[in-house]
Amino acid sequence: MDLAYTPAQQAFRMEVREWLAANVPAEPLLTLECEEGYHRHVAWERKLAEGNWGMVTWPEAYGGRGLDLVEWLIFEEEYWGAGAPLRANQNGIFLLGPTIMEFGTDEQKARFLTPMAAGEVIWAQAWSEPGAGSDMAAIKATAVRDGDHYVINGQKTWSSRASFADWGFGMFRTEEGSKRHKGLSFLLFDLDTPGITRRPIRQLHGDPGFAELFFDDVRVPAENLLAGEGEGWKVAMATAGFERGLMLRSPGRFQATARRLVDLFRKHEPEAAPSAREAVAKAWMDTQAYAYNTYAVAAKIMAGGSIGAEASLNKIFWSEMDRAMHRTAMQLLGAAAELRHFADGRMNDWLEGYIFSLSGPIYAGSNEIQRNITAERLLGMPRVGAG
Amino acid sequence: MDFLIDPERLELAEAVRDYLAGTHGPEVLRRLDAGPNRDAVIWQGLVEMGLTGLLVPEEHGGLGMALLDAALIARECGRACLAEPLVESAFVMLPWLIAQGRTDDLVAISEGSLRPVPAHRINGSMADGDGALLESVDPLRNLSALPDDASDDPHLLDLGALMASAQLVGLAEAMLDQAVEYSKVREQFGQPIGGFQAIKHKLADVAVALEFARSVVWRAAQALDDGIDSAALHVSHAKIAATDTAWLAAESAIQVHGAMGYTYEVDLHFWMKRAWALGGAWGSRAFHLRRVDEAVIGGSHVIGPENTFA
Numbered sequence: 001m002d003l004a005y006t007p008a009q010q011a012f013r014m015e016v017r018e019w020l021a022a023n024v025p026a027e028p029l030l031t032l033e034c035e036e037g038y039h040r041h042v043a044w045e046r047k048l049a050e051g052n053w054g055m056v057t058w059p060e061a062y063g064g065r066g067l068d069l070v071e072w073l074i075f076e077e078e079y080w081g082a083g084a085p086l087r088a089n090q091n092g093i094f095l096l097g098p099t100i101m102e103f104g105t106d107e108q109k110a111r112f113l114t115p116m117a118a119g120e121v122i123w124a125q126a127w128s129e130p131g132a133g134s135d136m137a138a139i140k141a142t143a144v145r146d147g148d149h150y151v152i153n154g155q156k157t158w159s160s161r162a163s164f165a166d167w168g169f170g171m172f173r174t175e176e177g178s179k180r181h182k183g184l185s186f187l188l189f190d191l192d193t194p195g196i197t198r199r200p201i202r203q204l205h206g207d208p209g210f211a212e213l214f215f216d217d218v219r220v221p222a223e224n225l226l227a228g229e230g231e232g233w234k235v236a237m238a239t240a241g242f243e244r245g246l247m248l249r250s251p252g253r254f255q256a257t258a259r260r261l262v263d264l265f266r267k268h269e270p271e272a273a274p275s276a277r278e279a280v281a282k283a284w285m286d287t288q289a290y291a292y293n294t295y296a297v298a299a300k301i302m303a304g305g306s307i308g309a310e311a312s313l314n315k316i317f318w319s320e321m322d323r324a325m326h327r328t329a330m331q332l333l334g335a336a337a338e339l340r341h342f343a344d345g346r347m348n349d350w351l352e353g354y355i356f357s358l359s360g361p362i363y364a365g366s367n368e369i370q371r372n373i374t375a376e377r378l379l380g381m382p383r384v385g386a387g
Numbered sequence: 388m389d390f391l392i393d394p395e396r397l398e399l400a401e402a403v404r405d406y407l408a409g410t411h412g413p414e415v416l417r418r419l420d421a422g423p424n425r426d427a428v429i430w431q432g433l434v435e436m437g438l439t440g441l442l443v444p445e446e447h448g449g450l451g452m453a454l455l456d457a458a459l460i461a462r463e464c465g466r467a468c469l470a471e472p473l474v475e476s477a478f479v480m481l482p483w484l485i486a487q488g489r490t491d492d493l494v495a496i497s498e499g500s501l502r503p504v505p506a507h508r509i510n511g512s513m514a515d516g517d518g519a520l521l522e523s524v525d526p527l528r529n530l531s532a533l534p535d536d537a538s539d540d541p542h543l544l545d546l547g548a549l550m551a552s553a554q555l556v557g558l559a560e561a562m563l564d565q566a567v568e569y570s571k572v573r574e575q576f577g578q579p580i581g582g583f584q585a586i587k588h589k590l591a592d593v594a595v596a597l598e599f600a601r602s603v604v605w606r607a608a609q610a611l612d613d614g615i616d617s618a619a620l621h622v623s624h625a626k627i628a629a630t631d632t633a634w635l636a637a638e639s640a641i642q643v644h645g646a647m648g649y650t651y652e653v654d655l656h657f658w659m660k661r662a663w664a665l666g667g668a669w670g671s672r673a674f675h676l677r678r679v680d681e682a683v684i685g686g687s688h689v690i691g692p693e694n695t696f697a
Contacts, residue, residue: 002389077692252692259691284683291695292602299391313598375587384582
């Protein structure tokens with residue numbers, strides 16, 4: 001236990017801070033969930049890549065900086081502290097990237113990771129189906145081997161970024177008649193492949209942040225299979241672990257929200273009941289607790305450990321904390337809470353953030369599923385009546 | 388920067404855990420409750436493990452360890468619902484005496500022959516003191532009236548609050564374990580009640596709270612060890628997180644136990660009552676929340692992602 005940064009870590013922090021100060025857009029970008037906003041965020045991804053900040057923990061061979069997890073946390077703290085934009089390529093760099101590093105061939109690593117870090121290819125996830133949400137093993141979409149291709153048929157839904165992104169990844173049933181977790185394979189596909197129809201779905205805020213994907217005899221080269229045929233579930237569980245675990249939601253983002261909430265409270269302090277202070281103080285406490293825990297998990301991984309079902313605790317905590325902070329802000333704003341833009345023209349980012357926060361307890365495995373995992377795998381409570 | 392607690396530091400705490408699990412089980416709590424609730428043999432066992440000298444500098448014959456090490460052991464004392472005043476004496480009073488330069492009695496304290504206990508105005512009473520007895524809901528806590536010369540030193544308060552927090556973590560862990568075990572054996576509707584999601588989710592919430600309280604407590608211990616300016620804020624954060632977690636664990640555990648949990652016959656009540664006691668001792672939740680509020684909203688502490696360890 002040593003809670004002081006080394007001089008090298010402090011110097012790195014200053015390097016990040018300087019680059020961000022010179023490059024973060026002065027005005028917040030239009031929302032990532034609409035087409036124009038998406039393209040602005042992609043441009044920002046490329047700007048990050050120019051500075052070699054695309055994915056700092058990746059090996060240098062794939063366009064990263066080969067940094068350790070403490071340096072990654074420092075980067076993230078500065079990133080969110082500077083008010084930098086959301087990451088358009090989040091699905092790629094935090095989910096698929098680590099999965100390819102673990103399961104991909106050298107050829108796949110070279111083909112997919114470098115353009116991902118460079119912001120040249122933006123990735124969408126394609127997990128859920130109409131009949132396979134929390135119960136992901138109920139997947140029906142098929143991929144049938146035909147020579148050196150797989151032929152995909154079926155439907156995916158709630159595909160984040162799929163309205164505008166370049167490539168997608170997901171799980172398909174490659175073994176005819178297979179059930180549940182067996183016979184599934186993990187495939188990567190160009191979203192412009194003939195036979196794929198994208199139907200953007202308007203999200204709660206009105207913009208098409210995700211899409212339905214229809215596959216009609218879509219031919220995907222067999223070299224886009226990640227790991228072996230039939231090993232999809234194993235790969236997907238690793239990906240879901242990354243999603244719930246360390247990297248997807250770095251503490252810096254929440255700490256920045258807590259700081260903004262403190263500022264908002266100070267503006268509303270004259271009319272606010274003293275009891276409102278507690279929710280604001282709790283925002284600081286919870287975001288700090290989340291940060292300490294992330295540093296603890298990072299230290300554990302750096303010492304050779306790994307995270308398993310603890311990732312579920314993490315996901316429950318950050319998603320409900322984020323919702324609570326935005327709820328507090330909405331309640332402080334009062335009549336202004338409903339405005340998409342304030343009278344002075346600024347976007348009401350508390351409203352946008354609150355809407356987004358409502359997705360946290362649902363996606364990446366609903367919090368009900370996470371609580372089941374916690375109870376069964378961490379606490380050892382009995383599995384009864386579950387499939 | 389390394390938030391990992393060294394495995395060697397955890398080894399001693401694990402040894403204490405094993406020792407208390409073997410010598411200080413629920414049957415001991417029941418025995419102490421039925422008779423005199425302090426036991427010289429138990430105390431001597433703790434002395435022989437070196438725990439009374441844990442924080443005594445090596446030049447005074449102790450182990451010279453840090454508050455973080457003591458906090459890790461205080462957690463084990465909470466887990467065992469230890470009745471002896473080890474934490475208040477050796478982990479709160481003793482480091483305060485050392486901080487004040489009062490080192491005359493360190494050898495006697497190490498050897499276990501002297502066990503001074505802290506008296507602080509924040510508490511209104513004291514544990515294991517000499518004054519007129521007060522009755523606590525916790526049958527294993529010996530409370531007495533506060534002497535006139537009780538301290539109001541903020542450092543003593545921080546030490547007491549930190550060690551109460553660490554004990555509350557251990558208490559919560561023990562109550563969660565008891566509830567989980569009960570849920571596996573108690574059957575209704577033809578199955579263990581732990582198979583019902585209503586029970587699973589209740590206890591999963593306790594696991595979440597614990598996961599995020601532990602790091603806060605260790606951070607506060609390290610902040611006091613490092614003597615950073617903001618240490619009091621981190622202690623208050625720890626006390627709130629640990630208190631909330633322990634009370635959540637207590638209320639969840641009694642609910643899972645059903646009517647059995649409402650009896651004096653199920654041992655859960657010992658841990659629950661200690662959680663009530665320590666949740667209020669060394670500064671109420673409201674007191675500590677005020678300190679956090681003044682620092683964070685009042686603006687005396689710099690916040691935001693760049694200042695995680697400020």
